[in-house]
Amino acid sequence: MSLSARDNKAKRLLREDLKQRVRVLEHSHKHTGAPRVWRELEKVRKQLRRLDWNRAEYAVVRLKHKYYIGSNKCGKLLAHRLRAQRAASMIKVVCSPSGAEARTSDQIAEAFAEFY
Numbered sequence: 470m471s472l473s474a475r476d477n478k479a480k481r482l483l484r485e486d487l488k489q490r491v492r493v494l495e496h497s498h499k500h501t502g503a504p505r506v507w508r509e510l511e512k513v514r515k516q517l518r519r520l521d522w523n524r525a526e527y528a529v530v531r532l533k534h535k536y537y538i539g540s541n542k543c544g545k546l547l548a549h550r551l552r553a554q555r556a557a558s559m560i561k562v563v564c565s566p567s568g569a570e571a572r573t574s575d576q577i578a579e580a581f582a583e584f585y
Contacts, residue, residue, distance in 0.1 A: 480520065487517040 494510040497503075563571045563580045571580045 484517070484520055487513055487520065491517060 490513050491510065494506055494513060498506045498510055560577055561572070563577050565571065565580050565583070571577045
């Protein structure tokens with residue numbers, strides 16, 4: 470645990486240092502406009518982007534792992550199939566012997582009660 474905490478602290482300090490260097494170099498480039506400062510600024514920005522990219526990659530891996538481990542794939546597939554079966558077996562309209570159509574659930578229940 471202390472190893473990862475030390476590593477995280479080092480990365481956090483490096484990120485803060487890089488951000489501070491970017492601010493200083495941006496200020497310097499704004500006032501001087503020197504190509505050497507611009508190249509250094511681009512180099513530091515690239516390091517900062519790489520560090521942020523590593524953090525984002527790690528977050529995506531953790532997210533995928535969480536959803537892979539914690540998901541209920543079988544239950545989801547079964548629920549989807551049961552919903553489809555329920556929708557297919559639902560009675561939408563019943564015609565009475567007199568020819569009237571019953572469309573609401575109350576009317577359908579009444580038509581079945583009369584028939585049976």
